[in-house]
Amino acid sequence: MAKDRLAEIGRATAARLNRNPAVQMVAGEGIDLYVYQNFLTLEECGGLVAMIDADRKPSKLLSATDDAEFRTSESCDLDRWNPFVDGIDRRICALMGMKPRQGETMQGQRYDVGQQFKAHHDYFHVGEPYWSEQKQRGGQRTWTAMIYLDEPTSGGETWFSAGGLKVSPRTAMLLTWNNMDRTGAENVQALHESLPITEGLKNVVTKWFRERYWVT
């Protein structure tokens, strides 16, 4: 059953992260969330920022919304065949114990002053029209891994309003959480948003892992 597989992915990934001395568990309400400081070098962060800066376009959403302010950042897919990107990708997969083919292409995201990503879940809402296609393309999104590449002067926190956690961007810090709960069901507590930048810039990379192999 999909739910059992999702619960098992949650357990196995959490157990692996718990065993890693470089990883810290962050206590949230009803959400499994972890951080890893200095996951990348400053040079690697700078290299990714330069790639995002060169390729960024207005960010997209899977679901239609009337709210033009919902996701106002710019984003791009990072070239997964680029050896520099591939090396970082593999390190993220090894950390999480995920097979590279479970990972969607790494996405770069840049937020300027006033830009934000309002409250959402990273998992697919199975009642939405996009689900029948996404189901065939690797199924549900399980864990999200994100790396902050720089630090805005103010604003830009990742806020888990239901989980009671507000994470301030820290250069080179990886943040990862399970979008499923421990039974393998969609975890409503994993609701999160990127608060507007009030001063400075914020760049991140995000990877979403599917329950099965991802099909482009």
Ligand SMILES: O=C(O)CCC(=O)C(=O)O
């Ligand atoms: O940029 C952030 O802090 C959050 C990004 C996010 O939620 C996403 O890309 O799904």
Ligand SMILES: [Fe+2]
């Ligand atoms: Fe998200």
